[in-house]
Amino acid sequence: MGIDMDDKIRLAVVGCGNMGASIIRALSKKERYSIIAVDSDEKKLKMLSGEIENLETHLSAKEIENADIVLIAVKPQALDELYPILSELESEIFISIVAGIPMDSLSKNLGRIHKVARFMPNLAAECKKAVTAVCHTGNFLEEELSVVMDIASSIGSVYLIDEKMFNAFTGISGSGIAYALETMHYIALGGVKEGIPYPMALNIVRDTFESAAQLQRHLESEPMSIVTRITSAAGTTIEGIKALEEGGFGNTLMNAVEATSKRSKEIEEKYGR
Ligand SMILES: NC(=O)c1ccc[n+]([C@@H]2O[C@H](COP(=O)([O-])OP(=O)(O)OC[C@H]3O[C@@H](n4cnc5c(N)ncnc54)[C@H](OP(=O)(O)O)[C@@H]3O)[C@@H](O)[C@H]2O)c1
Known part of the structure; x- marks a missing residue:
């Protein structure tokens, strides 16, 4: 038809x-x-x-x-x-x-x-x-x-x-958007800790996320090659990256995607008969 x-x-x-x-x-x-x-x-x-x-x-x-x-x-x-x-x-x-x-x-x-x-x-x-x-x-x-x-x-x-x-x-986007928002929130809280009021910090973080996405799109490079350009010897960024590594940032995000994907499979098994 x-x-x-x-x-x-x-x-x-x-x-x-x-x-x-x-x-x-x-x-x-x-x-x-x-x-x-x-x-x-x-x-x-x-x-x-x-x-x-x-x-x-x-x-x-x-x-x-x-x-x-x-x-x-x-x-x-x-x-x-x-x-x-x-x-x-x-x-x-x-x-x-x-x-x-x-x-x-x-x-x-x-x-x-x-x-x-x-x-x-x-x-x-x-x-x-x-x-x-x-x-x-x-x-x-x-x-x-x-x-x-x-x-x-x-x-x-x-x-x-x-x-x-x-x-x-679902792990990287359907639910992953929530992890992007959580990351924004905690970076903004870091700003609050260092003296920037939360609403202003959040706007700055939001624009920074947008600028990161736009820059990656513009350069079509993998994120770490851009990070390397931002990270000068004995500078500020490397201190932050070290703190992220100590907190298991990369591993935590990968675990979040894995957990979401696992839950999505469970829902498939429960309702997808
Ligand atoms: N929200 C997200 O971020 C997202 C992302 C990706 C995929 N999804 C999927 O999208 C689907 C909808 O999500 P949602 O967040 O839009 O859900 P929602 O806000 O709960 O909307 C579902 C609507 O369907 C109505 N409904 C239930 N049974 C019905 C029936 N037999 N006939 C007609 N209407 C009926 C519900 O009414 P009542 O409230 O009265 O039950 C409700 O208004 C879900 O399966 C979800 O997995 C959601």
Whole structure:
């Protein structure tokens, strides 16, 4: 059947919490989509309808009609209740952003052969700066895949990766964004200890993170070769680097990614049947 590219693409978003709502807000600015927002919580639908003109809303996925694509944005615990409803829909293309649920589990539970794509975004979807991993079942037409990538890129940058890397991706980005924020907080606290008020210290740290990211992007060099340029002999930076090493900074961050990835695998084992 495929998507009729001459018509508006009807996209149903099931679950309008943090992530679903961010995706709806981003796509509502694009002419090519007609969005159906579905959430069991009426308040969330009212809030979105207040922001977006002519938004079609429903309290249950049972009400979805003629959706070209269904994007699943509920918590993993909600899936068991949702699968029988979703499997009755005519839609051929499903996108899931549910953490820890593999594509074969989605396909199996949706009951017939579908085209399934999986996204792993992070919370920066709220400001269209998410970093989103995408994988798919490989049976999409080229133009369908370009729509899937357009949906993912509406909330930020996109990496098409093998599903095997999804748990690790959660460690470095989906959850990893939290570690970046924690690091910002503790550097700012260091500033407080040395006499800079917290709000000012935090702004300075935020801009420093942005300048580090921009510099790395500009030079396309690995971080340590840039660090070497900053670290002069018997200077200030080497003292800080030594303190980081003594505190096990590098090892701690790698452990955080490993722990997240392990938890992501556990969720996969619990809910991804
Ligand atoms: N937040 C992140 O940073 C992040 C990053 C990557 C991936 N994810 C994934 O994205 C998914 C959504 O996360 P979130 O933070 O947006 O969750 P959320 O804020 O809890 O949103 C989920 C929404 O779905 C609604 N819902 C539950 N069951 C439903 C059903 N049967 N039909 C319609 N709506 C239903 C919930 O309503 P109630 O509140 O009334 O239950 C809630 O409004 C999760 O699977 C998560 O793993 C999240």
